[in-house]
Amino acid sequence: MSFADVTLVCRDCGKEFVFTAGEQEFFSQKGFLHDPVRCPACRRARKQAPDRGRQERRDHDNPTSPPPHQRGGFPAVCSACGKPTTVPFAPRDDRPVYCDACFQAIRQSRGDHPPAPAGSRHTRYR
Numbered sequence: 001m002s003f004a005d006v007t008l009v010c011r012d013c014g015k016e017f018v019f020t021a022g023e024q025e026f027f028s029q030k031g032f033l034h035d036p037v038r039c040p041a042c043r044r045a046r047k048q049a050p051d052r053g054r055q056e057r058r059d060h061d062n063p064t065s066p067p068p069h070q071r072g073g074f075p076a077v078c079s080a081c082g083k084p085t086t087v088p089f090a091p092r093d094d095r096p097v098y099c100d101a102c103f104q105a106i107r108q109s110r111g112d113h114p115p116a117p118a119g120s121r122h123t124r125y126r
């Protein structure tokens, strides 16, 4: 059985990393059936903080954005749905401000950014 370096994408940070031939050999010797899903840095981080695993899985269920208050910015009220939100720029009276959900909906309805086929990004995470 021969091995060749392959490039994989880290499940946690989304960065590409190389699963080297040597590591593949090591994995097969250990009897691991699956390719690694995380880059070495994330694997190390998880080993050091096992509790973070649960936290990260919860984040993964909602990957779009952290709560606005964590990102900083200016408080504003969404012009479409009226909910309080936070924007990264100072709101101006002559410009409507939208929350994330409404902004996405508006942008998609304009066709600037056609939505990807449902679920296609996540199929490999099974």
Ligand SMILES: [Zn+2]
Pocket: 010, 011, 012, 013, 014, 015, 038, 039, 040, 041, 042, 043
């Ligand atoms: Zn990573």
Ligand SMILES: [Zn+2]
Pocket: 078, 079, 080, 081, 082, 083, 098, 099, 100, 101, 102, 103
């Ligand atoms: Zn809104």
